[in-house]
Amino acid sequence: MIRLRQLVRVALLSAEMGLRHAATDAFVIFAVFVQPLIIAVLGLFMLRERGGDYGMFVVVGSGLTGLWSSLLFVSGNAITTERWTGTLEVLVGMPTPLWVVVLGKNLAHVLQSLGSMVLAYVAASLLFGYPLTIAQPVPFLISLVFIVISFVCFGLLLSPLFIVNPDVQRFQNGLEYPIYILCGFLFPILLLPGWTNPVSYALSPYWAARALHAAAAGEATAASLALDWGLMLALGAAYIALSAFLFKRLLDKARRDATLGFQ
Amino acid sequence: MNAIKVDDLHRTYTVRTGIIRRSVKHVVAVDGISFEVQPGELFGLLGPNGAGKTTTVKMLTTLLLPTSGTASVAGYDVVRQGQQVRQRIGFIFGGERGLYWRLNGYDNLRYFASLYHVEPDVARRRIPELLELVGLEDRADEKVEGYSRGMKQRLHVARTLLHDPEILFLDEPTIGLDPVGARQLRQVIRDMQQERKTILLTTHYMFEADALCDRIGVIDHGKIVALDTPEGLKRHVSDLSVIEVEVYGIPPETVDQIRNLPFVDTLAVEDRDQRQALRVQTPRGSEAVPDLMASLNGVRVGRVQVREPTLEDAYVRLVSGVDGSG
Numbered sequence: 216m217i218r219l220r221q222l223v224r225v226a227l228l229s230a231e232m233g234l235r236h237a238a239t240d241a242f243v244i245f246a247v248f249v250q251p252l253i254i255a256v257l258g259l260f261m262l263r264e265r266g267g268d269y270g271m272f273v274v275v276g277s278g279l280t281g282l283w284s285s286l287l288f289v290s291g292n293a294i295t296t297e298r299w300t301g302t303l304e305v306l307v308g309m310p311t312p313l314w315v316v317v318l319g320k321n322l323a324h325v326l327q328s329l330g331s332m333v334l335a336y337v338a339a340s341l342l343f344g345y346p347l348t349i350a351q352p353v354p355f356l357i358s359l360v361f362i363v364i365s366f367v368c369f370g371l372l373l374s375p376l377f378i379v380n381p382d383v384q385r386f387q388n389g390l391e392y393p394i395y396i397l398c399g400f401l402f403p404i405l406l407l408p409g410w411t412n413p414v415s416y417a418l419s420p421y422w423a424a425r426a427l428h429a430a431a432a433g434e435a436t437a438a439s440l441a442l443d444w445g446l447m448l449a450l451g452a453a454y455i456a457l458s459a460f461l462f463k464r465l466l467d468k469a470r471r472d473a474t475l476g477f478q
Numbered sequence: 479m480n481a482i483k484v485d486d487l488h489r490t491y492t493v494r495t496g497i498i499r500r501s502v503k504h505v506v507a508v509d510g511i512s513f514e515v516q517p518g519e520l521f522g523l524l525g526p527n528g529a530g531k532t533t534t535v536k537m538l539t540t541l542l543l544p545t546s547g548t549a550s551v552a553g554y555d556v557v558r559q560g561q562q563v564r565q566r567i568g569f570i571f572g573g574e575r576g577l578y579w580r581l582n583g584y585d586n587l588r589y590f591a592s593l594y595h596v597e598p599d600v601a602r603r604r605i606p607e608l609l610e611l612v613g614l615e616d617r618a619d620e621k622v623e624g625y626s627r628g629m630k631q632r633l634h635v636a637r638t639l640l641h642d643p644e645i646l647f648l649d650e651p652t653i654g655l656d657p658v659g660a661r662q663l664r665q666v667i668r669d670m671q672q673e674r675k676t677i678l679l680t681t682h683y684m685f686e687a688d689a690l691c692d693r694i695g696v697i698d699h700g701k702i703v704a705l706d707t708p709e710g711l712k713r714h715v716s717d718l719s720v721i722e723v724e725v726y727g728i729p730p731e732t733v734d735q736i737r738n739l740p741f742v743d744t745l746a747v748e749d750r751d752q753r754q755a756l757r758v759q760t761p762r763g764s765e766a767v768p769d770l771m772a773s774l775n776g777v778r779v780g781r782v783q784v785r786e787p788t789l790e791d792a793y794v795r796l797v798s799g800v801d802g803s804g
Contacts, residue, residue, distance in 0.1 A: 221595045228592045232581060239580045301575025305637075308539050310565045311593045470543045473491060473536075476571075 222315050229319025230326070237289070237327060246288060247324075247331050251281035255335035258401060259343045270345030271431045276401040278332025279424055282366055283394050285324045290370035291377050291387060293317050294465070304476045307466060314371060314462045321370035325363050350433025354440055358426040361447045365419040368451035368458075375461035378469075399424045419450040479553055481645050481676035482515035482538065487547035489533050489700075507533040509700035510547065517644075518674040520667075522691035524681060526797060530700040531680035532571070535649045538678070539569045552644055565595075568638030572650035574630045579623040583614055583633050586622060587640060594641035601640070608636040612666055628659025635666050645676045652686060664690060684790035694789075698797040708789055715787035715795050718743055719763035721770060723756045724780030736773055741766045744798045753780065759791055 237243040255277035259270065294317070297303040306316055339345045349355045377387070395401060397414055398421040404412060415421040426443035429435035469475045489508040495501050508530040515521040523531045536542035538551055540560040548555065554562040577586055584605060591601035609615040612632035622630060631651060638646060648667065652660040667690055670677060681687050687694050688708045696704040696711070704711060728747075736758070737745045746757040760766045764784045771779065 221592075224598075225592045225595075228589055232578065232585065232589050235585070236578060236580050300578070301571075301573070302578065304541055304571065305576045305590075306593065308541055308564060308567075308569055309590075309593045310561060310595060316593070467543075470541065473542055475541055 222311070225311050225315050226319035226322065229316045230323040233320040233323030234327060237323065243285065243289060243324075243327070246284045247281050247328050248334055250284060251277045251331040252334055252338055254280050254401075255338050256342070259339055259345070270339045270343065271349070272428060273401070274332065274335045274339050275427045275431050276424070277335040278329070279398070279400040279420065279427070280395050281331030281335075282325060282328040282362075283398075283400070283420060284391060285328045286321065286366060286370040286373065287387065287391055287394070289324050290317070290321045291373040293320055293374045294378050298476065301476060307469075307475055312462075313466065314458060317374050318367060318371055321367045322363070324370065325366045328366075329359065329363075349431050351430040351435050354435050355427065355430035358423070358430050358440070358444070361444045362423040362427065365423050365447040365451050368454040369419050371458040372454045372461070375458055375465045378465050394418065394420065397421065399428070416446075417450070419447050419454070422446045422450070479517075480514045480550075481517045481519070482513075482521070482549070482551050482678060484514070484534075484538070484549045485512050485547055486510050487512070487534070487537060487549055488545045489530075489537060489542065490545045506700050508537070508544075511695075511697065511700070511702045513695050513702060513705060515676060515678060517676050519692050520671050520677045520679060520690055522679050522681060522687040522694040523697055524684070524687045524694050524793060525697035526682060529697045529797075531682075531697055532649050533700075534697070535569070535571075535647050535678065535680060539567060539647050540564055565641075566643055567645045567647060568641070568643035569647040570631075570634045570638050570649060570651050572631075572653035574627050574654075577622050577630060577633060577637075580621060582619050582621050583609070583625070584618040586633060587618075587636055590637045591640045596641050604640065604642075605636075608639055611639075611669065612636045613662065626659070628655045628662065631655060631659070631663060632666065635663065639670070643675075646670065646678070648677060648679045650680055650682070652681070652683065660686075684788065684793055688789045696793060696796045704792075704796045711792045711796075712787065712789055715759060715792045718759045718761055718787055718791070718795075720785050720787050720791050721756075721758045721760060721764075721767060722781075722783045722785065723758070723770065723774075724750075724782070725754050725756060725774065726752060726778040726780065728754055728756070728774070728777045732773075732775055732777060735775075736770070739769070739773060741769065744795050746794045746798075757791070757794070759787065759795060 255273055258273040258277060294303065297306060306313055396407065397404065397411060398418055399415065404415050404421070422443045426435065426440060429439055487508055488510055491505045491507055493503045493505055495503065511534065523534060525531050533542065537544050538549055538556055540556050540563050543557060550556065551563045552566040556563055578589070587605045587608065588601060591605065596604065606615065609618050612635050614629060614632055614636065617625070617629065622633065625633065651667070652663050655663060664686065667677065667679070679690060691708060693705065693707050694711060695702045704714065733745070733747055736742060736756070741760050741762045743759040743761065748755040748757065758770060767782065767784065
């Protein structure tokens with residue numbers, strides 16, 4: 216029986232190796248650091264003309280865009296990438312469950328992406344002279360921890376989903392902006408048609424964005440934070456359960472159809 | 479208890495072609511093979527490309543589900559008890575892939591050790607030992623992308639020994655290696671054999687099977703056509719001699735004529751640039767040389783040699799379907 220301690224160790228080492236690996240990947244560098252910076256600069260330009268204090272909203276929002284882009288492209292393609300490098304067969308033939316490896320890699324991407332939020336913060340502060348203050352720093356930092364958990368779980372769902380249903384992967388690029396919009400990264404979802412709201416509520420990044428924006432602006436209450444954090448955890452648990460089912464289905468199918476490796 | 483037991487194992491692949499008029503084809507890769515491997519034995523699966531060697535290894539390493547039949551490794555069923563099997567085996571598939579090229583050799587091993595649940599203090603002790611065993615101790619801190627093919631293969635060997643497995647599956651481990659690299663790797667396999675590991679080795683190099691294996695199963699078109707010790711397999715052709723004739727530009731119809739001569743048991747043709755080497759197995763030995771020369775119909779002839787049969791000749795005879803017993 217594999218012990219939890221062993222799985223945690225594998226996940227952490229997988230995260231470490233993921234970070235080392237990604238440090239040499241130009242696309243990851245772009246998705247995590249350059250793209251959110253561009254979005255932050257554009258957002259800050261637009262909001263400066265409009266007046267008001269939106270700096271922190273943009274910083275948080277652009278950081279979350281970096282997180283989502285990294286998850287969508289890197290975690291979403293995690294299994295495909297392992298297959299192309301020939302390591303998928305090696306991983307599947309080992310005693311560690313594959314989802315633990317992917318979970319560790321997602322953790323690496325999420326931690327890396329938090330760096331993009333810091334970058335946007337620096338850009339807003341130095342280039343645009345916005346006074347950047349986090350109104351409720353403790354709830355903000357706790358929210359960040361919940362966000363790491365929530366995004367790691369969300370990413371865990373993407374890899375097997377993209378493999379089990381290749382049609383989803385075809386629309387991978389098209390999934391980037393709808394999530395920015397549906398999750399309220401850069402503007403509140405109140406501006407969207409009402410019928411889209413249930414979709415937003417089912418996505419844990421929406422609750423992550425809500426908690427961060429509220430804590431940054433000083434609008435978070437105990438009740439709102441409890442709701443946001445609780446739903447991040449609940450949805451995270453649901454994503455893990457669903458991904459466990461998809462991972463099992465994926466591996467059964469791959470063993471049956473001989474698609475673990477490219478011959 | 480057998481280390482590996484395979485009983486009437488089948489594997490069929492489904493191949494779909496066409497977009498509008500889709501057709502489905504079933505390709506039989508493994509067709510009812512059965513064999514057993516004893517603990518500490520080095521068992522070879524020898525066969526041409528596409529014979530079913532890799533498919534067999536993938537089923538035994540739980541990477542592929544059999545279509546029917548059963549197989550157990552270390553006493554555990556490969557379908558129902560895959561997790562137990564995976565904890566007790568190591569495997570290598572030929573080629574350079576399967577490593578993280580942007581990480582260095584040491585980090586690759588450190589990562590794979592954790593995936594095999596090797597305790598960190600054990601891994602810290604074992605990784606340098608294995609790097610020394612495979613001769614990579616001086617290159618361990620370099621990225622794998624800079625390694626030669628042979629170095630990558632040796633890193634694979636180190637990877638597969640991290641958790642000290644009972645049973646090893648080595649699928650064409652020396653394929654594509656230069657002679658020096660292949661020799662080094664064979665020495666590593668011998669070292670593992672000395673440690674009484676059970677090893678299933680697949681190869682299509684005859685001399686490799688002859689030099690390393692205790693017993694060999696010859697597989698062709700998904701079936702085991704012979705199973706014996708290397709010496710036992712050579713006895714399949716002990717009644718024959720081999721005439722090797724070097725020819726230049728022999729037409730296919732002449733090859734067919736020779737194949738049909740009454741004294742020719744089997745005929746193999748090997749292309750060597752501008753030349754071809756005809757390898758004729760015959761019970762008549764050197765007496766058959768004049769008749770053979772006469773049947774070449776004026777084709778330019780180079781060196782002619784009559785020799786005793788080797789394992790390769792036994793293999794050629796077996797996969798040519800002349801001797802299907804075994």
